[in-house]
Amino acid sequence: MTIPDLLYRVMLTIYRNYWKFPKHTQLNSVNDACNKVIKPDLLNLPIKPENLQCIALQKGKRVSPNLTCHWDPGEHAPDSNTSYILYAQYSYKKLANNLTVDLGSFPIYMETKVWVEVKNELGSVNSTELLAHAECFVKPNPPSNVMLIPEANFSMSLIVNWTHSFYLKLKYNIRYCQAGSSVWNEVPQSATESYIESFRLQFLQPYTDYVVQMRCINQKGIGYWSDWSPNATARTPEASEMFINVLYVLYDMRANDLCFYFMSQDPVKSNGKILGYNITVEENGVSAERHVVHSKEHQLHIKGEKMFIRMTAHNSAGVSPVASLVVPRSSQEQVRWSVRDGQLWVDWLPPSGSKWLLRVFEYVLEWVSVPEGKRDCRKSWPKKKCQLIQSPLRGPSVEATETQKTVFHLKWEEIPVTSQRGFLTNYTIFYKTGDNEQCKRNWLSPTKCYFTACAYTYLIKTMIKNHFWPHIPNPSHSTIANWSPDCPTRLPDLSIMEVGMFDGKSLCEEDKTVLPLKKDKYFSEEHSSGIGGSSCMSSPRQSVSDNDEGDSCQTTASTMQYSSVVASGYKGQTPSLQAPVFARSESTQPLLESEEHPEHLLEGSRHWTSGQGIEQQQMQEGKSSYNSLNFCPVAKKKYTPTLTEDPPGLTPCYMPQQSGH
Amino acid sequence: MNGHARNMLWQAHRTQPTAMVLLTLILLAMNEFGNGTAQCIEKSCSKNLHKGIKLSKFVKRATAELIKTYQAAQGNFAEQFCTMSMDSMPSSTLWGSSPAERLQSAYIRLTELLPHVTMVLQQQSDLNPYLGSLLSDLARLVIHGRHLALRLSCILQKLQPNVALPEPAVGPTALLPPQNIFQQKVYGCAVLTRVQKLTLLTARELKSLRGQCTDKT
Numbered sequence: 001m002t003i004p005d006l007l008y009r010v011m012l013t014i015y016r017n018y019w020k021f022p023k024h025t026q027l028n029s030v031n032d033a034c035n036k037v038i039k040p041d042l043l044n045l046p047i048k049p050e051n052l053q054c055i056a057l058q059k060g061k062r063v064s065p066n067l068t069c070h071w072d073p074g075e076h077a078p079d080s081n082t083s084y085i086l087y088a089q090y091s092y093k094k095l096a097n098n099l100t101v102d103l104g105s106f107p108i109y110m111e112t113k114v115w116v117e118v119k120n121e122l123g124s125v126n127s128t129e130l131l132a133h134a135e136c137f138v139k140p141n142p143p144s145n146v147m148l149i150p151e152a153n154f155s156m157s158l159i160v161n162w163t164h165s166f167y168l169k170l171k172y173n174i175r176y177c178q179a180g181s182s183v184w185n186e187v188p189q190s191a192t193e194s195y196i197e198s199f200r201l202q203f204l205q206p207y208t209d210y211v212v213q214m215r216c217i218n219q220k221g222i223g224y225w226s227d228w229s230p231n232a233t234a235r236t237p238e239a240s241e242m243f244i245n246v247l248y249v250l251y252d253m254r255a256n257d258l259c260f261y262f263m264s265q266d267p268v269k270s271n272g273k274i275l276g277y278n279i280t281v282e283e284n285g286v287s288a289e290r291h292v293v294h295s296k297e298h299q300l301h302i303k304g305e306k307m308f309i310r311m312t313a314h315n316s317a318g319v320s321p322v323a324s325l326v327v328p329r330s331s332q333e334q335v336r337w338s339v340r341d342g343q344l345w346v347d348w349l350p351p352s353g354s355k356w357l358l359r360v361f362e363y364v365l366e367w368v369s370v371p372e373g374k375r376d377c378r379k380s381w382p383k384k385k386c387q388l389i390q391s392p393l394r395g396p397s398v399e400a401t402e403t404q405k406t407v408f409h410l411k412w413e414e415i416p417v418t419s420q421r422g423f424l425t426n427y428t429i430f431y432k433t434g435d436n437e438q439c440k441r442n443w444l445s446p447t448k449c450y451f452t453a454c455a456y457t458y459l460i461k462t463m464i465k466n467h468f469w470p471h472i473p474n475p476s477h478s479t480i481a482n483w484s485p486d487c488p489t490r491l492p493d494l495s496i497m498e499v500g501m502f503d504g505k506s507l508c509e510e511d512k513t514v515l516p517l518k519k520d521k522y523f524s525e526e527h528s529s530g531i532g533g534s535s536c537m538s539s540p541r542q543s544v545s546d547n548d549e550g551d552s553c554q555t556t557a558s559t560m561q562y563s564s565v566v567a568s569g570y571k572g573q574t575p576s577l578q579a580p581v582f583a584r585s586e587s588t589q590p591l592l593e594s595e596e597h598p599e600h601l602l603e604g605s606r607h608w609t610s611g612q613g614i615e616q617q618q619m620q621e622g623k624s625s626y627n628s629l630n631f632c633p634v635a636k637k638k639y640t641p642t643l644t645e646d647p648p649g650l651t652p653c654y655m656p657q658q659s660g661h
Numbered sequence: 662m663n664g665h666a667r668n669m670l671w672q673a674h675r676t677q678p679t680a681m682v683l684l685t686l687i688l689l690a691m692n693e694f695g696n697g698t699a700q701c702i703e704k705s706c707s708k709n710l711h712k713g714i715k716l717s718k719f720v721k722r723a724t725a726e727l728i729k730t731y732q733a734a735q736g737n738f739a740e741q742f743c744t745m746s747m748d749s750m751p752s753s754t755l756w757g758s759s760p761a762e763r764l765q766s767a768y769i770r771l772t773e774l775l776p777h778v779t780m781v782l783q784q785q786s787d788l789n790p791y792l793g794s795l796l797s798d799l800a801r802l803v804i805h806g807r808h809l810a811l812r813l814s815c816i817l818q819k820l821q822p823n824v825a826l827p828e829p830a831v832g833p834t835a836l837l838p839p840q841n842i843f844q845q846k847v848y849g850c851a852v853l854t855r856v857q858k859l860t861l862l863t864a865r866e867l868k869s870l871r872g873q874c875t876d877k878t
Contacts, residue, residue: 062801105804109716110812111702131702133712167722 046082046118047074049127054088054114055224056106056134058141061167063106067137069099071116071127082120088112107134108168139224140166143214148234155206155239155271155317160199160232162214169195169219176201179209179233195219206239206271238272240318272315282308339425342391393419396427701815706874709819710867713812717864720805724857727798731853734785734795735846743850749837750777750852753859760869761820767863768813769827774856775806780837781849788842806856813863820873 054069069086088101101114114130143162150158160174171194174187192199204210213228279291281300291300309325335348346365396412403409410429414420703709732739751773757763782799785792814826840848 105801107808108719108805109712110808111712113702167719 045122046120046125048125049073049084049116049118052114052116052127052130054130054137055139056137057139058166058226061165063108063134063138063168065103065106067101067103067106067112067114069101069114069116069130073118082118085117085119086114087117088114106138110134112137133222135168135218135220136222138168138218140168140170140216140218140226142226142229143170143172143216144229146212146214146229146232148210148212148232150234150237152237155237156202156204158201158204158210158212158234158236160201160212160214162197162229164195164197166216170216171219171221172196172199172214172216173225174199174201174212174214175228176210176212178205179211184213193219204236206236207273209233209235238315238317240272240315240320272317274313275315276313278312278314280310282310392424701811701818703815706816706819707871709812709815710870710874713809713816714864714867716805716809716812717860717867720802720809721857721860721864723798723802723805724853724860727795727802728850728853728857730795730798731785731850734789734792735850739846739850742847743854745847745851747848747851749848750774750855753855753862755862755866760866760873761817764813764820764863764866764870765817765824765826767859767866768810768817770859771806771810771813771863774852774859775803775810777852778803778806778856781852784840784845785849788845802853802856809860809863816867816870820870 049071052069052071054067056067057064067088084099086099086101088103110133112132112134116127118125118127144165145161145163147161148158149161158176160176162172164170171189172192173189174192175184176187177184187199187201201210201212211231211233213231215226215228217223217225275294277291277293277298279293279298279300281289281291291298311323311325313320335346338345338347348363392415394415396415398410398412401409401411412427414424701709703712728743732743735742751770753770753774755763755766755770757766778799782796782803785799786796790796817824817826
């Protein structure tokens with residue numbers, strides 16, 4: 001046989017075995033094979049199964065004889081003519097079946113060889129043989145009758161019980177979690193490797209529901225883990241160590257007593273179902289009262305300065321430790337507040353005294369929204385300051401009332417509490433004449449004030465002025481009165497009392513006589529500012545119009561008097577039987593007393609003389625000295641009570657004499 | 662089967678396919694084993710020894726449970742059945758001066774007893790085809806017993822490669838005399854008791870051979 005013949009035969013064999021040929025094909029040469037061959041369907045050759053894996057499930061107390069295997073069939077799906085045969089041999093005998101091999105009786109402790117043959121019309125191929133001891137294919141059932149058992153007096157422990165249900169020795173795996181939680185805690189497998197039927201879970205939470213699951217595997221660790229068992233649930237017993245965490249203390253500002261209000265924790269964290277609370281209150285060192293409460297909330301009214309509240313809870317397991325609360329009443333020394341940078345700061349001191357020397361855990365600062373009635377609080381430890389409040393949102397709307405020539409009243413309403421954003425300390429009033437701000441005054445939380453623009457300062461200036469030169473009435477303050485003989489009205493003697501921040505007591509008695517005008521009617525200490533002071537710089541004008549109220553000013557010799565004109569005949573009129581009294585205008589301009597009442601003038605001069613000073617001498621010398629005084633024109637525009645407009649008379653209305661002073 | 666009483670009452674209603682399938686498998690297993698075509702897949706002496714110990718203990722436990730099941734299925738006076746002895750079956754004693762010889766005797770005893778277990782299966786199936794778990798347990802015992810026998814033969818081949826294993830006797834149950842029902846009940850418990858004892862002795866012998874294997878695999 002030549003080599004080409006041998007090659008031909010080999011090729012022919014190959015072709016016949018793997019390639020399709022029409023029936024009864026006569027192949028005489030290689031060329032015939034090449035020409036007559038039907039193109040082989042190489043893509044449909046069976047693909048060797050890979051990754052063969054088998055499993056046998058537990059059935060009853062034994063292993064099921066059914067051995068189920070699966071494998072990777074390859075990249076492309078087989079056609080309909082492809083079949084798979086699973087072989088399992090634990091001796092040499094082939095036991096043919098399909099995907100599941102019934103071994104009759106599971107060959108425990110016997111070596112088992114498994115492979116898959118894939119066959120179609122083009123050929124067959126076997127998978128890699130899977131050789132293992134039969135128990136390597138075993139998957140047991142989950143442990144049966146798993147129970148979770150609580151024990152009395154063991155609040156942090158539960159016992160897990162289960163039953164062996166397999167003829168193979170197994171080891172177990174336990175996991176547990178709190179009911180409702182998705183986080184499992186797993187018991188180390190080393191703790192459950194032996195062939196046991198119970199295990200104790202420890203370091204659990206008292207009075208808590210737990211869920212446990214178990215699984216098992218061959219004690220040698222070979223084969224498959226079982227599925228997790230169904231949930232077993234139980235609750236740990238109650239513990240006597242309960243936790244009372246929440247204590248709310250409400251200070252009822254309206255009633256001015258302490259309202260102690262408490263609310264208990266959730267039972268889950270209280271280590272048991274709390275059956276009741278015992279509350280003992282010590283007021284000012286004396287045990288006052290004891291309360292037994294069976295509800296979760298309670299309220300007590302306490303009026304002591306210092307209170308020591310003790311509280312215990314009890315459940316079926318016992319009594320909790322004592323929880324204590326120290327409540328010192330806030331006093332000016334202990335709790336202080338201040339405003340800084342538009343915020344309210346609260347400072348306090350820790351409780352003092354031996355009895356109160358307890359370890360303070362935290363402070364609770366509470367405040368209330370007055371209009372809304374809402375209470376809020378903040379815990380602060382270890383800080384002793386707390387800022388709560390901000391600057392007010394807006395100022396009040398102001399209304400001027402009781403407007404007078406140089407005096408007006410301002411009235412305003414307190415802004416809403418929601419706009420206050422804190423506690424108002426004072427009001428500041430700004431006013432000006434024209435474009436110049438002349439004055440501002442601080443007032444402590446009144447809703448009105450009398451505004452005289454620095455009466456005290458004016459008084460000082462008035463004193464100086466009156467000492468040196470007499471007061472010249474302002475003609476702008478004149479009004480036309482009756483000029484008729486028929487009106488024998490005598491102008492009453494008027495005297496205007498000066499009104500100011502002082503009542504004249506600060507002056508010596510001699511000085512009091514200098515007072516040309518005094519009007520105690522407007523003098524009111526109630527309008528005094530307790531905080532702040534007047535920053536007025538100008539001197540007010542005196543008011544002379546207050547006589548309309550019927551007050552009679554004192555017409556003592558210390559006051560200036562107005563003249564009364566003695567009536568004489570008048571052309572065209574028939575003189576009355578009585579000598580008419582002609583009144584000049586109601587002017588603030590006093591007549592010279594030398595014209596009318598020499599004695600008065602003399603007294604006035606004496607008065608002036610007593611006042612000392614050059615001014616008085618000038619008065620005695622004659623009226624020429626008066627004529628040298630200049631009048632300050634008073635603004636004739638009507639005064640309107642606004643803060644922006646200067647009231648009349650605020651500007652100095654005299655000018656110092658050029659001579660003689 | 663020859664010479665044993667049958668429960669004629671149940672014979673008309675016999676529909677025990679499971680038991681018959683198991684019996685067929687047992688017969689096939691016996692034929693395979695008898696043909697000597699069984700092969701030892703595990704080549705390691707120590708591993709064979711280890712698995713032999715496991716299997717012998719397993720069969721012992723299974724037999725102990727089977728005895729309880731058997732007694733429960735026999736009705737009244739069942740406990741007395743297992744206290745009676747019978748001479749129509751092989752004993753469970755071992756012979757030989759060396760562990761290998763004793764192991765060989767264990768192999769022979771086992772192969773002699775397993776047909777009797779099959780007989781018990783058939784008798785019980787005739788007495789009560791609806792016994793269910795007893796019949797299947799008996800069938801499994803036969804299969805596992807065969808497995809143990811194969812394991813012992815593999816071990817002996819490793820320990821004594823030049824010593825031919827004796828062939829088991831053909832049809833040992835053919836010499837059994839006819840038995841009434843009572844005798845069958847006693848016979849069945851006696852067979853199971855001897856199998857249990859034999860597997861216990863086998864496990865001990867195998868444990869004593871742990872140092873005998875020279876391979877380390």
